[in-house]
Every structure is written in structure tokens, then in C-alpha cells.
Amino acid sequence: MDLSRILEKKQVRSSVPCRLDFGGTLDISTFYLPLAHLNPAGFNMAIDLRTFVTLSPYSRGKIKISSKGFDTAEFAQGEAPFDHPMGLMFACAQYFNAHGVHIHIVSTSPPRSALGGSSAAAVAVLAAFYAALDRKTDPAHLAWLAHYIESSVAGVVCGVQDQAAAAFGGAHLWQWKMGKKGPAFERFPVFASDAQARKFAPHMLVAYCGIPHVSKDINSRWVRSFVQGKTRSIFAQIIHITRQFFQALQNKDYTLAADLMNKETRLRLAMTPDVLDRTGKILFERAGQHQCGARFTGAGGGGCLWAVGNADDISALKQSWQDLLHSTPNAALLDTQIDVRGIMIE
Secondary structure (H helix, E strand, C coil): CCCEEEHHCCCCEEEEEEEEEEECCCCCCCHHHCCCHCCCCECCCEEEEEEEEEEEEECCCEEEEECCCCCCEEEEEECCCCCCCCCCHHHHHHHCCCCCCCEEEECCCCCCCCHHHHHHHHHHHHHHHHCCCCCCCCCCHHHHHHHHHHHHCCCCCCCCCHHHHHHHHCEEEEEEEEEECEEEEEEEEEECCCCHHHHCCEEEEECCCCCCCHHHHHHHHHHHHHCCCCHHHHHHHHHHHHHHHHHHHCCHHHHHHHHHHHHHHHHHHHHHHHHCHHHHHHHHHHHHHHEEEEEEECCCCCCCEEEECCCCHHHHHHHHHHHHHCCCCCCCECCCCECCCEEEEE
């Protein structure tokens, strides 16, 4: 499909948020189908480090993608390799058999920060194409479409929580299950209103450890141990802890939430000690010293940690984390809060 003429009349811009998470991995069907009797659930909250996608007209028969941190790539229609560093984005464009388009991606989150940035970008790309073609869709459709495209080209099992957070925004408990016609999710908001969500900011803290993460190895080890039957009881515990964490946040019991967060992190460390790098382990220990909870984002192994606690404790932890990160190359606290907005089209 030639988009050059359409985009000459109207440039399209979309954006979606990244996310923080708790109880991850359970959004992978390898986990939530065998554990269906336990009502598997995960928790995440979208944050205002958004990913922006702009579609501009380009040469017919060609598709071009540019994104900070990657070499700009251009291929003829239908010839882009999906194992390219931006293969997922090319695969999203191929879904529309698109050409005559330049896809420009700008992410406001650190590179490979384990905040779900690549999956979020896929949602933003798909949303932009739908807008350019004047096709109506819904957030759930785009989340699942992005998930299935990523799963088809990634070469590893993939979850859907990143795409769901990007599509809907806000903070939710997600119940993963098999619906009548295929996999489905049910979402339960933490906060009764957008105003309440924004008031959560003093109770959270996010740090980038300065070392980009690579999640495939840790994720594959979790999957392998689960398939082998070695860790199913641990993931059953994680389901229970995740639901308790959601309820603690709803009840504004941040002391309990912090304790549950640390408990879940320790279970992950027992399975995969390298889920926290050296800096991450120190950040985790300092969180406990300040009566806060801390957890890696995504599959860990570098990237970000986030913390939860009472406002005074978070304030003290902020200074402690700042002192540590000051001496760590590329590390920093991230100025962010819950983003109640999901997909946005300009």
C-alpha cells in the first residue's frame, strides 16, 4: 500500500507510554494457561516517558525507519528483514504492506531500559498506520496485534503486558486468561480517578542503572525452569503476591506494598541471581534500609529499578539512590509519574 500521497496531505503522529511492572512473565501463555486455575495476573503502571512515532511521505516502493540509537534503515517494499535491529517495526509496517513512508521513532526513555520501549513503539507504529488509513480500532485490538506481530518475529516467547500498558495507560491489575475465541485479558484499575493516579507520585521512585538490559536470557531461563516443572510453585506464589500488592496500593497501605515488592524480588533472585546487576543489588538493599520496596523492571538484568513506599521513606531513599547513581556512569533517577493516557494521535 502506497502511503506517500496520503501522508503528503496529512503527517500522522502517535505516542504511547512505557511502563513499570510487577509480577511479570505471567503474561506469557506458557505460564498463564497451565496456571489458569490460579487466575494468573500481573500488575503494571504506565509512565509519562512516552514513545513518539511520526509517519511522513517517502519514495514510492521504499520504506524507511529512523530512531535514535539505531542506524537509519531503508528497504524496498516487502524486502525488510525482520531480524534487523528494527525488524519489529518493519514487521508492523509489513502488516499493511506499506511503502512510500518514513517512520520516525523518538523514545523519551533510556535505551534498553527494560521499560517495554520496543513493544510500546510497535503499538505506536500500528496506531499511526490505522490513523493514516482512517481505520478505527480499539486499544485491546492494537495491544494484541502488536503482541502477535512481535511473537511472530522475535524468536522467543513473548508476553502482552507491555503492549497493554502502552495501549491503555494508567495503572492496572491484568488478569491473563483464555477467552472464548483466543487469549484475552481483563483489567482492573488501581485508582478510581485520574486525579488519584497523579497523587501517587510521592510514593514511587524510578532509577536507571546505567547498564542496558538484555532480557532474552533471563526470560528463557524462567520459561525453561517452568516447563521443566522446577519453579511452578514459585510462580504460583508470585500470582498471590501480585494480587496482594494490587490490593495494598488500592488501600494505600504502602508499608505492606513495599514488603510484598521485596518478597517478589527475592523470589526472582532465588531463581535467577543475575536478575539484578551489581548496581541494582545495592539499590535494592538501600530500599529495604529505608523501609521501601524495590523491584527490577521487565526481565531485569540491567535497565531500571522502581521503588514503592510511604512518602517520607521514598524521599529519604531518593537521596540515597541519588548518591549512589552519581558515581555510576550513565545512571540516573528518572523524573516520571503515572501516565493515565494510553494511545494518543495528533
